[in-house]
Amino acid sequence: MTENSTPDLRVSIGGLKLRNPVMTASGTFGYGDEYAEFVDLNRLGAIVVKGLSLRPRQGNPPPRIVETPAGMLNAIGLQNIGINAFIKKKLPFLRQLRTPVIANFFGDSIGEYVRAAEKLDNTDGIHALEMNISCPNKQAGWSIFGTDPKVTFKVVTEVRQAVDKPLIVKLSPNVTDISIMARAAEDAGADAISAINTITGMVIDIKSRKPRLANTTGGLSGPAIRPVAVRMVWECYRAVSIPVIGMGGIVSAEDAVEFMLAGAAAVAVGTGNFIRPGITIDVIEGIRSYMKSSCIRSMRELTGAAQC
Amino acid sequence: MTENSTPDLRVSIGGLKLRNPVMTASGTFGYGDEYAEFVDLNRLGAIVVKGLSLRPRQGNPPPRIVETPAGMLNAIGLQNIGINAFIKKKLPFLRQLRTPVIANFFGDSIGEYVRAAEKLDNTDGIHALEMNISCPNKQAGWSIFGTDPKVTFKVVTEVRQAVDKPLIVKLSPNVTDISIMARAAEDAGADAISAINTITGMVIDIKSRKPRLANTTGGLSGPAIRPVAVRMVWECYRAVSIPVIGMGGIVSAEDAVEFMLAGAAAVAVGTGNFIRPGITIDVIEGIRSYMKSSCIRSMRELTGAAQC
Amino acid sequence: MSRLFTATVTENRRIIKDHYLITLHPSGKIKKPGPGTFFMLDVNTGFDPLLKRPFSLHRWLGRDFQLLYRTAGKGTYLLSKKRKGDTLEVLGPLGNGFPVRKKAKNIMLVAGGIGIAPIIGLAEALVPSKSVIKKGGMHKNLPVLFYGARTKNEILCTDDLRSLDMEPIISTDDGTLGKKGNIVNVIKRYLTAHPSRVRDSVFFACGPTPMLKALSTFAVRHKIRGYAALEEHMACGIGTCLGCVVQTSRGHKRVCREGPVFPIEEIIW
């Protein structure tokens, strides 16, 4: 190919066709509307909305965020307006876009996961579901849906049986071996894997001698975690044959390409949106230039192309 | 107490008495001699030397380090001169100091761990042993001594039976639940826990499309990992009754105090030594001032004092 | 008129120890910021610090604008090192500022410490220009400013206040200027002495949390309306991260979006 021909950025994630591989990470882009002023939403690969639950949730008390070196901890506590309000108040705006909408969701029990998924599956204008399994599992006390592969397999199987839309399972990095979790999700019928969610961390204020977050611990995101995220995406890529959506500290096109070389079929930008609202578009354009100058025609040639 | 009385910084780790709670993290301070020019070694709480093995090891090919946002990855590959050369060439220098020397060590098999530990246990001038269990376990293929609590229990038990000196077990952070690992080490007879070792990460060069490290992956250290390390120290502190030595991204006295509030009885400075060779002394003096101005008389009042 | 723009530093002056006044020149026309709204500034080169830093509008100069800030940590330290000609990425104006109604009677402005920053801009918006005053009459409606600081040397913006013809009622923690002690106690005494002022009055306040809390308790008890500018750690500044919420009687509200200025009686301290 000549340097001038246009690379093809399209990707397909479990049958869902995306214009380009750049999504927004759940919880960092609201419901899209607040960013309309800064980003041409129609140019995004997909919009992943803030995690939704059956009922609205107040989330954790403040303080909810604290900055750390090259990162931040958040303990929002999954505050959200609930699926019904989302469908009524937020989805109409998103439906006007030509960009696919991916609904991130969670539950406190397997039953809640299934009911939330069914509701989203039956709603027009939602193109795929992303299941956040990094949530405390009420039924099993303090453990988490996303840290025991047997529990992961079970909850994903049940959701899979209940829904028709593409199902993405978003993995927690707080595990010994993420490839086992990725395989559990694949075996249970997931169409794709998202990796990674935040890494659990904690900051203590030495003056007040209290944790900086009202919730004591929070999730670490941002450039600080990027090397860990790239490693985990690489491990998932080698473990499963479904597509992996890579995220964790992406703040430039170079970072996005790094994830793709590690095995990501698509990427999501999270904390980067806070650093600069227009960042997603720069990432898309930067990937295009990289492909052009490296004579890479399609995303398929890029994904997993690292020589490790 | 009045603001003027001098706080008591002494701590005891498994019977080993330290002048103050600030150690050097293994692998970041060589065998102490290179730092003598920058640090009054007699003022340190303890010197933990670079990880030792029975036989000398060449380590990994270069490149071995790469910088990441607020952190660095290393894949030194445990290069070391071997226990015999250490005893002959490096220990005589260290013996002249009044600061206790802690020998960090590792092996490729349980047998090697035991033999290395015995040798160090029988050597004068070594005051405690720190067992690095974040090493690939040759006997069990790709798994690691430090990620399966049963394996951890077994290797620590065997080493414990072989040695008399205080035995510190250094935990890997690459696990789902570090408190289980800490308990396994305690149950096996460890006198103290060190937490944390580096978090596995990876960086890919998008130009060459190769990993930046010859070894593909490496260990992430530095301020980037501090919130994760503080959280894990806190988890260990609540799980065991032996002392926890906290480390991971300490670059100031404030950071050290944060670890202590989370539960660390002592701390180690690692990557911080690279940023500024004299940093350990500043950390010691800063802890002293903090205790003074907060009217804290002894380390016991500080360890675990966070109100979570 | 995008709310994400580049601005050039035209001045960054140390006023007193740890306090700076920065003047920024946006590269294009920006949305006119109201008193109490804020901007987020990108102060770093690497990713430590990571996030933009929020600062209230101090004064709007028609196209340029000024911020008044106190160095608190890494971010403000880096900002204080910016020199004339340096450029910054800026997001703003953001949030809902003070509800400025020029006709309101008995306006009481309350500033604590660096909280004076937005109060000056608010005063300028509220105070009729000198020419109007000269033509007579409106002088009576001049707002009263209560201003508390730690010590005399930290009383800022006295020239600005003078040019507004405002005589602030001052208190300092150490008594080196004005009354000694807490500004809220000064307000209480003032209103006891001027009971007529209580009716139809409204507070506009910015300052440290304990001050705002004390003021709010007092105002609620005496049924005085009031608005307070709150601070909370922020990541996005535009309402998406849900990081900056405060507890209010109407649930969690985002300081960056529903605030930073809230009706004083809604805030749950």
Next chain:
Amino acid sequence: MSRLFTATVTENRRIIKDHYLITLHPSGKIKKPGPGTFFMLDVNTGFDPLLKRPFSLHRWLGRDFQLLYRTAGKGTYLLSKKRKGDTLEVLGPLGNGFPVRKKAKNIMLVAGGIGIAPIIGLAEALVPSKSVIKKGGMHKNLPVLFYGARTKNEILCTDDLRSLDMEPIISTDDGTLGKKGNIVNVIKRYLTAHPSRVRDSVFFACGPTPMLKALSTFAVRHKIRGYAALEEHMACGIGTCLGCVVQTSRGHKRVCREGPVFPIEEIIW
């Protein structure tokens, strides 16, 4: 004379695009640095970038010293923003430099790109001062400098070379100055033309890895002694992290401690 000291920037001048010359004034007396040794500079405020950055001694001015650097990424960008009066934490001099023996015959200096930085300091140490030359005789022993660059505009330090009375043999990748192409090929041709030079000669080289590798292959084949200054990513700079090793015929050697200058025949490329 601690090797960890604070230095004040007395000048930081852009020479050509992306290339700067910085002059540093240490707060106290420092150890005299030899040609080929290096310093590590703390360029940041936060922890990104995290590590100090290594730069070879360019010129030693008796108490102050100069570094010549090319902006490559974040760290050198931040360094290029330092202005007169700014202070930096510095570690150094570090490592083993070029083995300077004034009596050595047939010294061939080889510089590629920014590799000229330490070569200038080395040349100054090797070249007898003009007064000595005037008194006669030693002129013949003047080292020969081979200097390769990408293009004419990137040929640096021509004034310094002139004041040393050195006429470098230059090549540029694009042929805009000197011979076109690779400097190692120029050296090969030169030595074919001056066979007498081969005996008793020694190379001192600094430049990109491919250049050093080609030079080393050539030198080993013709049994010419030589020394090359290597680069590797560094964390500590003082030999403790084992991060900067290179493979040599005597095992892994640390660039910061056994190097950065190594006998050319020991390096395994």
